[in-house]
Amino acid sequence: MTRATEAHADLYMQTLHYGYGVFEGIRSYQTANGPRMFKPREHYERLIRSCELMNIPFDYSVDQMIDLTYEVLDLNGFTESYIRPLVMCSPNMSLTSGQRSSFVIAAWEWPAYLGEKLLKLHISSMCRPHPRSIKIDAKACGHYVNSILAATEARNKGYDEALLLDCEGFLGEAPGANLFFEKDGKLFTPGKGHILAGITRTTVMELCEELAIECEEGQFLPADLLNADSAFYCGTGAEIVGIESVNGKQFSKTWSESLGKQLQTAYKLLVREESLESVTA
Secondary structure, X not given: OOOHHHOOOOOOEHHHHHOOEEEOOEEEEEEOOEEEEOOHHHHHHHHHHHHHHOOOOOOOOHHHHHHHHHHHHHHHOOOOEEEEEEEEEOEOOOOOOOXXXXXXXXXXXXXXXXXXXXXXXXXXXXXXXXXXXXXXXXXXXXXXXXXXXXXXXXXXXXXXXXXXXXXXXXXXEOOOOEEEEEEOOEEEEEOOOOOOOOHHHHHHHHHHHHOOOOEEEEOOOHHHHHOOOEEEEEEOOOEEEEEEEEOOEEOOOOHHHOHHHHHHHHHHHXXXXXXXXXHHO
């Protein structure tokens, strides 16, 4: 295993020139049983699926990648960390499918990506890519240029983060997280098709079932969000973070009283393998 400071990459690799590569984001947490990654199997199954969708050759198994990742954590002495597995394509200047790939696992200590405070969102002037223009279910490197542009636009306007609509004008997602909003004691989230339906998003929906919170997927307009009671983003990097306002319009319900706060508490217990009884009581 090579240290990051000793690693080298070819300047002609397809990933560098065309964004032709795939990656994952995984978190590890300190638990009573030591450092544990949260849902590593689901993440690595998605990594393999991303390779298949993007026609990138890749021959690591899920179990091999999990073992290697724990080795990386152990070598670095990490407990609470963010892990970035990356599949890079070999040198190739032609616009053809990948010929060979390399597998990299980077890890570092990184707090919640969007911080802990409530977010002020800006509805981006850019939309999510059309699902017929890319493999929307692949977590591919080049797709995130769209995310960078939207996030940069929002921050240049004085907001904390962006919200992208889909190409038909319905609510989409954040540059790196999924959206949920609350109305009249029920949660709503944009359906699959135009978004990268995240593993944390699935976890939130599983927690909703456990906590008897009704949650509906579908197509929703910006007006639905603007008239909601509360909202939050979720993702591996962001975890669960509350939203204060959208385009300057604040939500009526305080975060402490929201379903999002209840789910945030449940999520923090779940990833550290602690009991949810205090949440369900």
